[in-house]
Amino acid sequence: MSLAYQHGVSDVPLRGETIGEMWNAIVSEHGAREALASRAQGVRWTYAELDAQVERCALGLLAAGVDKGDRVGIWAPNCAEWVVVQFATARVGAILVNINPSYRAHELEYALRQSGCSLLVHALGFKDADYRELLAGIETRPRTVGLDDDWDALLDRLAPIEDLRSRERELQFDEPINIQYTSGTTGFPKGATLSHHNILNNGFFVGETLGYSPADRVCVPVPFYHCFGMVLANLAIVTHGACIVIPSEAFEPHATLEAVEAERCTSLYGVPTMFIAELAEPAFETVDLTSLRTGIMAGSPCPIEVMKRVQAEMHMPEVTICYGMTETSPVSTQTSRGDPLDKRVSSVGRVHPHLEVKIVEPSTGHIVQRGESGELCTRGYSVMLGYWDDEAATRAAIDDARWMHTGDLATMDDDGYVNIVGRIKDVIIRGGENIYPREIEEFLYTHPAIADAQVVGVPDERYGEIVCAWVIVGTAAELDEEALKEFCRGKIARYKVPALVRFVDAFPLTVTGKVQKFKMRELEIAERGLVESKTA
Numbered sequence: 222m223s224l225a226y227q228h229g230v231s232d233v234p235l236r237g238e239t240i241g242e243m244w245n246a247i248v249s250e251h252g253a254r255e256a257l258a259s260r261a262q263g264v265r266w267t268y269a270e271l272d273a274q275v276e277r278c279a280l281g282l283l284a285a286g287v288d289k290g291d292r293v294g295i296w297a298p299n300c301a302e303w304v305v306v307q308f309a310t311a312r313v314g315a316i317l318v319n320i321n322p323s324y325r326a327h328e329l330e331y332a333l334r335q336s337g338c339s340l341l342v343h344a345l346g347f348k349d350a351d352y353r354e355l356l357a358g359i360e361t362r363p364r365t366v367g368l369d370d371d372w373d374a375l376l377d378r379l380a381p382i383e384d385l386r387s388r389e390r391e392l393q394f395d396e397p398i399n400i401q402y403t404s405g406t407t408g409f410p411k412g413a414t415l416s417h418h419n420i421l422n423n424g425f426f427v428g429e430t431l432g433y434s435p436a437d438r439v440c441v442p443v444p445f446y447h448c449f450g451m452v453l454a455n456l457a458i459v460t461h462g463a464c465i466v467i468p469s470e471a472f473e474p475h476a477t478l479e480a481v482e483a484e485r486c487t488s489l490y491g492v493p494t495m496f497i498a499e500l501a502e503p504a505f506e507t508v509d510l511t512s513l514r515t516g517i518m519a520g521s522p523c524p525i526e527v528m529k530r531v532q533a534e535m536h537m538p539e540v541t542i543c544y545g546m547t548e549t550s551p552v553s554t555q556t557s558r559g560d561p562l563d564k565r566v567s568s569v570g571r572v573h574p575h576l577e578v579k580i581v582e583p584s585t586g587h588i589v590q591r592g593e594s595g596e597l598c599t600r601g602y603s604v605m606l607g608y609w610d611d612e613a614a615t616r617a618a619i620d621d622a623r624w625m626h627t628g629d630l631a632t633m634d635d636d637g638y639v640n641i642v643g644r645i646k647d648v649i650i651r652g653g654e655n656i657y658p659r660e661i662e663e664f665l666y667t668h669p670a671i672a673d674a675q676v677v678g679v680p681d682e683r684y685g686e687i688v689c690a691w692v693i694v695g696t697a698a699e700l701d702e703e704a705l706k707e708f709c710r711g712k713i714a715r716y717k718v719p720a721l722v723r724f725v726d727a728f729p730l731t732v733t734g735k736v737q738k739f740k741m742r743e744l745e746i747a748e749r750g751l752v753e754s755k756t757a
Contacts, residue, residue, distance in 0.1 A: 224579075224588045225595065225633040231574030235602055236425055239392045239417045240311035243460060248272040251462035254435055259301040259467040260480055266301070268462070274301075274376075276385070278309035283380035285340065285364075289314035289391060292336045292400065294363070295446070296320035296329070296352065297344035298470035302368050303445045304455060306342050311417070312385065314392045318400045318412075319446040322347040322471070323732045330359040331409055336400050336609055338363045345369040348471070394418045400609050401448060403547045412609035413547045420448075423550040423603050424456025426574050430541060430555050431488060431515050433461035438512075440466045440486040442477045442495060443520075447733050448551040453517055453543065454490055472734065474498040478508045485512040489537065492520035492734035496531050497673055501696065505534075515539035515558060521735050522641055522659050524673075526666040528566045544569035544641060548618065549625055550603040553578060554639050568638040576601035579624070580633055583645060586620075594642055597631040598624040630657070647738065649678030649686050654716050656688060658738075664713055665690065668705070670698035675728055677742045679721065680751045689745055690719035691728060700724075721745065 236243065252269035259265075266274070287293060293315045295306050310317040318336045320329065322344070333341065341363050346352045356362055366375050394417040402410035433439075439458050443449040458465050468480035472495055481489055491499070496518060499505065513536045518528065523542050531537055539558035542565070545551035556570035564570075572578045579588050580595040589595040604625045607615035619625050630643045642657045649656040658676035665674035672695040678686040694700050702722040709718040729740040745751060 223591055223635070225591045225593065226579040226588055227572045227577070227633065227637045229572040229574040229576045229601075233426075233429065233574060235418075235422050235575055237394055237418075238421070239389075239394045240308065240398060240421050240456075241389050241392065243421060244272075244275070244308050244312065247459055247462055251435055254462060255464045256459070257301060257304060257465045257467070258484060260476070260483075261467070261469050262301055264301040271305070274305045275308045275312065277376040277379065278305050279312045279385055280379040280382065281375040281377070282309060282313050282315060282340075283384050283388065284378045285375065287313060287315050287340060289388065290316060290397070291340070292316045292318050292338045294318040294320050294333060294336070294338040294341040294343075296322065296324070296341060297368060298322045298347050299441070299445050299450065299467050300344070300368070300470060301467070302342070302372065304465065307445070307451055307455060311398055313388050314396065314398075316397050316400055316414075319402070319451070321402070321446055321732060322444065323350075325350070326355045326358045328410075329355060330361065332402055332412075333359075333363060334361050335409070336412055340364045340366065342366045343368065392417075394421070397606055399451075401446075401547050411611055411614050414606045414609045415550055416606055419550040419603055419605065420452045420456060421460070422575070423552055423573075424452045425460040427453050427517075427543065427552055427555065428457035428461045428463075429574075430557055431457065431517070432539070432558060433457060433463050433488075435462035437461065437463035437488055438466055438484055438486045439463060439488040439490070440468055440477060440481050440484065441490055442468050442472045443490050443492070444471070444733055448545075448547050449490065449492075449520060449733065452550060453519070453552065471732075472498075474502040475504060478502060478505065478510070481513060482509045487512055487514050489513055489516040489535070491516075491518060493518060493523050493527055494521075494673070494728070494730065494734045494736070496535075497527055500527070500530055500534065501672065510536050513537050515541065517541055517543050519543035519545075519552075520733060522662075524666045525566045525663055532566075541565070542569050544639065545599075545603075546625075546627055548605045549599055549627075550605070553597075553599040553603065564636075564638050568634075568640045570639065571637045572639075573603070576603055578633075578639065580631055591633050591635055594630055594632050596645060597627045597629045597639065597641070599627065600624045647678075649676075649688060651678070651681075651686050651688065651716050652684040656717055661688065661690070661713065661717055661719070664709070665692065665705075668700070668708055670694055670700040672696075672698075673728070675736050675738065675741065676719070677738050677745070679742055679745045679749075681720075682752065687720040688717060689721040689723070689741075691723050691725050691741055693725060693727070721749070
């Protein structure tokens with residue numbers, strides 16, 4: 222047996238440059254190629270045209286007094302201007318603060334205040350939220366630039382071009398360039414602070430793994446405010462001279478499928494719930510997806526059965542799974558396009574180039590043997606600089622040897638493939654037996670009537686915790702609680718059979734499509750009158 226440790230050896234060196242330096246080189250080489258297509262806005266720009274927008278925005282920020290290291294917020298759903306601001310702030314050395322489009326006044330005010338944001342670029346609103354109305358309700362707010370009316374004024378007030386050239390010469394690739402607020406399970410979100418070096422290299426190596434070239438067109442229904450959108454998508458795409466395709470301002474399965482067909486996209490991104498929604502879309506059978514070859518499924522554990530359908534029915538034989546967290550820029554492991562089928566559907570791949578991963582026993586920190594479960598840790602260029610203005614939280618997450626502790630339970634096989642088996646906090650302890658929800662979820666997916674399933678632990682007076690399954694039944698399928706339990710009996714251990722079952726039409730989700738299991742647990746406790754056990 223060998224230890225659960227792996228280092229990503231690579232012949233391709235890390236890129237020692239700022240995002241602005243990369244951007245200028247790409248525009249010089251690929252100026253005539255299409256860089257961005259935002260279908261809802263009717264915007265279609267080449268790299269040269271996008272660069273003209275980026276440069277005007279950068280000069281406008283300088284004229285507005287934005288200095289190196291100043292925090293500039295972006296509060297908007299996916300749109301062409303989001304991409305412009307991403308690269309303009311990088312060129313002037315401002316730190317882009319990504320604000321969740323779904324934030325309301327309390328959450329917005331906290332992020333703006335905690336980051337010390339001096340200027341906020343914002344949309345008119347998102348879904349049922351009026352952003353100006355929300356901004357009016359907070360006490361401390363920065364200067365604002367509304368995309369509906371102030372945007373042109375920002376772009377028309379230009380500093381001298383030499384000021385931009387001078388600023389760009391000052392910048393170093395290890396300096397902070399981005400703050401992303403992570404939604405923790407307790408307390409306020411923490412601002413993961415990332416450098417040029419962090420996210421530029423991570424995006425580049427994601428694109429390398431996907432085999433991107435200027436011929437690729439990537440459909441991006443995942444939100445830009447999250448690492449999935451701005452790093453795995455925008456930076457992976459741009460570093461390879463490919464094209465960003467924005468199907469809609471927020472995820473819509475029909476708009477996504479329509480964009481793939483109309484734009485002849487070669488790659489498609491999404492979290493598992495997005496792919497499930499696309500597969501269930503009524504028009505799915507009529508849409509031509511044959512241009513696809515690859516893509517990324519990430520953000521939460523990928524059901525094996527869903528992955529098989531995506532590969533076969535969505536014409537994505539080279540689709541990959543990525544694993545990581547905002548604090549690691551975000552990708553630490555990824556399956557490759559050439560991995561054996563069983564590895565591509567049952568693991569999150571192997572360690573990324575120039576990174577290290579290890580799996581440790583949580584209570585001792587000792588590296589476990591391959592095949593054994595423990596906490597996944599990662600180290601290397603991708604680990605964040607720290608949480609913005611929160612040294613205590615930084616020290617709690619990153620140890621003295623610069624290992625980032627993920628809080629995820631994982632195993633590593635003899636070939637170095639990593640499998641996520643759950644969250645340390647999600648493990649269900651039933652009468653002393655440790656139960657991993659994902660194992661039960663994967664089993665439930667094998668039932669032909671089940672379209673999606675999530676498992677949580679809920680309080681029980683006798684056992685401490687018991688298994689509760691939330692199930693979405695497929696179209697035209699029928700299933701009841703007793704039939705589901707009967708399906709499980711004799712196939713999985715008796716203590717793993719769900720004691721409680723709830724049939725639902727949808728799960729509580731974050732804006733990025735991640736399932737909020739804590740809300741499921743809270744609802745079960747409230748509606749069933751469950752009481753937390755002190756002996757759990």
